[in-house]
Amino acid sequence: MGKVKGKHRLDKYYYLAKEHGYRSRAAWKLVQLESKFTFLRSAHAVLDLCAAPGGWMQAAVERVPVGSLVIGVDLDPIRPIRGAISVQEDITRPQCRAAIKRLMAENGCRAFDLVLHDGSPNVGGAWAQEATSQNALVIDSLKLATEFLAPKGTFITKVFRSQDYSAVLYCLRQLFEKVEVDKPLASRSASAEIYVLGFKYKAPAKIDPRLLDVKHLFEGGKEPPKVIDVLRGTKQKRHRDGYEDGDTTLRKVCSAADFIWSDTPLDILGSVSCITFEDTACVPIKDHALTAEEVKALCDDLRVLGKQDFKYLLKWRMQIRKALSPSQKASPATANIEHESKDDEDERMLNEMEELTYSMERKKKRAKKLLAKRRAKDKARKGTGMQVDALEDGYTDHELFSLSSIKGKKDLVVVDSAEFDDETGDVQDSEHEDNREEDQEYSSSDVDSDEERRRYDEQLEDFLDEAYERFVARKDGGTKQRKRSKQNYKDGQLFEGGE
Structure with missing residues (x-):
């Protein structure tokens, strides 16, 4: 790639790279990505693809642990860097793989923890071809990374935003558990480059060859164009996908x-x-x-x-x-009457089922809340030492004096004539009444007799009297103690005044 001249390209990162001894301003992109995601500190083996002139290699050597292996590969020769090894090979050829394997065997490295790629083709005037060749270069570097990257490893690459950008993201998401996209500040705002970081490599035993095939991936990864919703009131996000293929005009x-x-x-x-x-x-x-x-x-x-x-x-x-x-x-309407009626019936049944389930859930929630409140009250009473009131909610029979069964004058007459069933709310015949009286005589759990009611009333009165006496005694005791302490305080003041 030839040297680009222009004073507008000499920004602050250019001068910072000169001050710190970096060979290119691109080193600050890696530094900023590292400060945000922290992937170099734990990397004991780093492979830098398309590494010339070596700025990323310099930044990696400074931040990896001592004694880590850093290898840089590029078509152009890379001047020696202390703590790193440079290889002049083409990453798309098998000779590059053989050279990397040889260096790994010499240094006792089984796999790389981090694979970097910051390469791009020679930039000319055909933007569409350059973007496609850049994304194809990304897939080639990913092929190499799948061979040498360790499980749970990290892969970082530069991608141009174009029509194939979504296909590249899809490919990376199939191979990595987490994929992040970031544009560091050192990257020029006018540039279409963006950096994609893949974390935690899945290391599958077998990879579908179509996933790493450029022709198949870029043809099948195209998404349908997004259409603006004209009836949407809110402001929508712009689509930065560029022009369509073969169309360089905005007027349609x-x-x-x-x-x-x-x-x-x-x-x-x-x-x-x-x-x-x-x-x-x-x-x-x-x-x-x-x-x-x-x-x-x-x-x-x-x-x-x-x-x-x-x-x-x-x-x-x-x-x-x-x-x-x-x-x-009316022709289309008559053709679809049966279909629409079936759909309406199915929809009505679904709505009824949803309403039933919703009402059941509400009843369950209501009962659960009542039970929780009752338990909280009991817990509070036990904690404060209060006695449980027998007349409180939950301890009485609410249906004993319920008037819900009396809905009119006839029902009132029936109740007065003692021919009304409390449980069912129906009028009983004389034969059924006789049978009920016989059942009540032989029932062992019936407590509605006058004798049982009188005993219950006496026990309840004794319980309330005893509770009231305890309350009065506790209150009187507290009052007497306060009076005694007040009198002692006055006596003490008089004694001090007499002295």
């Missing part, structure tokens, strides 16, 4: 007929900049009474329209579409 034109008869009108409004009426198929649309001058003015430049303008165009499209196709009013 669509005919009015295509817009009206299209099934995706929103995509057309978000992707084109103008709707024209020049086509022969657009003549009836242009001369139609619904096509006002305002519609034509809005179609001239879609980039300056707002949300309400786009709504107006969509409404015009629906009206003129109905006006131009009167015969197709």
Whole structure:
């Protein structure tokens, strides 16, 4: 790569590199990445691909542990660096792999903890070809890294933001557990370069060869173009993907007929900049009474329209579409009646199931909250030494005096006549009443007799009287003690005054 001349390139990082003895200002990119992600301190073996003139090798030697192995590979010769080994080879050829393996065997290294790549092709005037060759160089360096990188190792590479950028990210995410993207301050803002860091190499036993095939990866990794949502009120993020293939203009034109008869009108409004009426198929649309001058003015430049303008165009499209196709009013509707009815029924059943599950969950939560509150009250009473009140919530029968079963005058008459069932709320016949009386006589768990009620009332009164006496005694004792201490304090003051 030839030397680039220009005073505007001599920024502060250029002079900092000169002051610290680095061979290139790119060394500060690695220094800044290291300060943010910290990957050099634990690396005992480092492989730097496309390392000339050696700035990254110098920064790595200064920051790796003492005695670590640092190897730099490049097509151009690299002047010797103390603490590092340089190799002049092409990373795409098998001779490079053989040379690296030989150096690893000589230095007792089994695998590299860190693989660096900061290479780029010779820059010319064809930007599309240079970006593709740069990303192809990244894949070649990744191939080499998969052979020599240790498990849980780190791979750092420079990538140009282009149409193949997402494919490179996809490839790295298949091989590394964590992938970070960063642009250090030392990288010029005008440059399209960005650095991708892959941490914790998965070291798979077998790698799909198509994953590292440039042709297959870049063809299959293209994502569909993103369309701007014209009805979205918030400001959207810009797409920095550049121009489309073979298209270097920003003005895109669509005919009015295509817009009206299209099934995706929103995509057309978000992707084109103008709707024209020049086509022969657009003549009836242009001369139609619904096509006002305002519609034509809005179609001239879609980039300056707002949300309400786009709504107006969509409404015009629906009206003129109905006006131009009167015969197709009910034909599509009748064809899809059965399908829509089935879909509606399924949707209704799903909604009912969701409501049932939601109500059950609410009941469970409510019961859980009540139980938690009751337990908290009991715990607080036990902690303060208070006696449990037998009349508190949870210790009485709420259905004993419940009036929910009486809903009218007839129910009141039934209750007065003692022919009402408390449990079911139904009127009992005389035969059922006799059977119930017989069951009550022989029931061992029935406590509704007058004798049991009288005993229960006496025990409750005794319990309340005893609790009140304890409370009064405790209160009187505290009052007497306060009076005694106050009297002692007054006596002490009188004694001091007499002296």
